[in-house]
Amino acid sequence: MIEDDILAHALACAPAECCGLVVGDEYVRCRNVASAPESSFEIHPDDWSDCEDKGEITAVVHSHPGGVPFLSEADRIAQCRSGLPWWLVCDGAVHKFRCVPPLLGRKFEHGVMDCYTVMRDAYHLCGHDLPDFDRQDNWWANGQDLYFENMADGGFVRLGDDAEILPGDVFLMCLDLAGQNVPKATHSAIYIGNQQILHQRPNALSKRDVFGGFWQKITHSTWRYQKWQKSDFTGILNDLAASSNSR
Structure with a gap:
C-alpha cells in the first residue's frame, strides 16, 4: 500500500524529514536536499523531473518528525504554488490536505466560495x-x-x-x-x-x-x-x- 511505503520511508529518514511524490498508485521516494533536512525539505529537481516522466504527480509527501500534524507556514506557501494535495507524515499517520485556496483574499461566489x-x-x-x-x-x-x-x-x-x-x-x-x-x-x-x-x-x-x-x-x-x-x-x-x- 502507498501509505505503508510512505510510513516506512519516514521512519528510515528520521530525524530528517522524508520527501517523495505520489505518481498514479505509486509512492516514489525522493532525496531531501534542504540545507536543514531535520526541519525542512526540498525535493531534488532530478527526482521531480523523473517522476514527471513516469506520469501525473498527484500528491507531494513529506514528514514532520517530532513535529505537529499541520502544514507549516512555508508548507502552505509551497502547496499553493504547486496546486497539489500535500500529504504529511506525523505521529505514525499520513495526514492528507487538499490544496485549498488561501483563507484570506478569496473572491465571493455564493455556494462555491463563501x-x-x-x-x-x-x-x-x-x-x-x-x-x-x-x-x-x-x-x-x-x-x-x-x-x-x-x-x-x-x-x-x-x-x-x-x-x-x-x-x-x-x-x-x-x-x-x-x-x-x-x-x-x-x-x-x-x-x-x-x-x-x-x-x-x-x-x-x-x-x-x-x-x-x-x-x-x-x-x-x-x-x-x-x-x-x-x-x-x-x-x-x-x-x-x-x-x-x-x-
Whole structure:
C-alpha cells in the first residue's frame, strides 16, 4: 500500500524529514536536499523531473518528525504554488490536505466560495473534514434553515450565552446576500482570538474583521466543534501567516 511505503520511508529518514511524490498508485521516494533536512525539505529537481516522466504527480509527501500534524507556514506557501494535495507524515499517520485556496483574499461566489467554504477549508487545514451542502441563493427565504440543519450533524454543539469563546469557535450570524439583517442564521465566522473573526461576507473578499459593533449585533449563536483540540488552531494560524508573508 502507498501509505505503508510512505510510513516506512519516514521512519528510515528520521530525524530528517522524508520527501517523495505520489505518481498514479505509486509512492516514489525522493532525496531531501534542504540545507536543514531535520526541519525542512526540498525535493531534488532530478527526482521531480523523473517522476514527471513516469506520469501525473498527484500528491507531494513529506514528514514532520517530532513535529505537529499541520502544514507549516512555508508548507502552505509551497502547496499553493504547486496546486497539489500535500500529504504529511506525523505521529505514525499520513495526514492528507487538499490544496485549498488561501483563507484570506478569496473572491465571493455564493455556494462555491463563501463563508461556509472558508469555514470548511479552515477546519480542513486543522485536520477536520466538515460535510459540504448545497446552498442556493436566498435559501433562507424558501423555508430552509441550512446552518441549524447541518451544524449538529457536522459535529458542532451550541454554546451557552455565558461560555468562554475560544479560537476556533464559530459564530453564526443573520446576514443575507445583500448584507441585510435577516431572522435566520445565514452566515458563519470563525473566532481567531484578539476580538477578531475570519469570514467572507457577501460580495467581498474573505478577511479578518473586528468582532464587535455590527458583527456582534447580528450574531445569532456560538458553536464549538466537539473534536476540537487547542493545538488544531495551528493549521489556521499557519495559513494566515502564509497569506500575509507571500504578498
